[in-house]
Amino acid sequence: MAMSVGKEDGDDVPMSDINTTPLVDVMLVLLIIFLIAIPVVVETVPIALPKTAYEVRETKPENVELTVRGGPGDTCEVYLGMTPIDSTALLDTAVARLEKAIADVGGADNLTDETMPEVHIRGDVGTPYKCIGGTIFTMQRAGFARVGFVSEPPPGSTVTRM
Template structure:
């Protein structure tokens, strides 16, 4: 902390700003973010196919699915929760019903959430195809695949 002692005979107030509290708050925020970010970013461990792609616009209401083939057949994860075929269909229908109920008559085609599927490179097609079919049965019109591009092959969006 800075402190001014003597030296000035006139009674003018000191106009220097004390930045110590600001620095303290910024350090606390930095520590909070360093702790919180790894907790927020959790994904199912997959090896994605290496193919060129165009960047997608992600919205918070989109459904993120991860699919991989396991020893017991297909494994589908809704975010980080493992679901079976029936639960996937129920969750999909509930998600769309919630969006329709929320927006009602103001619903536009762009308001309907999309399904983004991350499929492990070694997953059998029947697992991914079944997931796509289930989500289409739930009412989702847009189903996309998330892949990992080879180095240097990312295209940019033209706007």
């Protein structure tokens, strides 16, 4: 870069004008780069996220209530009601309960959303995902299509009945 120190007619005063053309050129190039790069980075996969609302659920007698927590030594503890149960016994019990629920409504053809039993899982905050995921998989293998999670609303939130 060169600096002009005066005019030819004898003034020794330096010029105070700044050449802004390179600055504008750099800014335009950066603007074009960002206009091209941002849509590529922000591209997302469209999904429909559920609307979360705390709603009071009716507990029906045919629902299966499970509690899952992490045990000692990286094991999983699953409780049916208050009794501990392993995955094989859970599968057998779940199949038997689903067959009984189907028989009570008069067969699989009479099964509706209202009469279909649900699985409600209570998971401890520190429960590893493999424990809850394994329980969900076991209940789906048994034939249960509706699996829900029981949670506690955060303090200070209001619960509305729907």
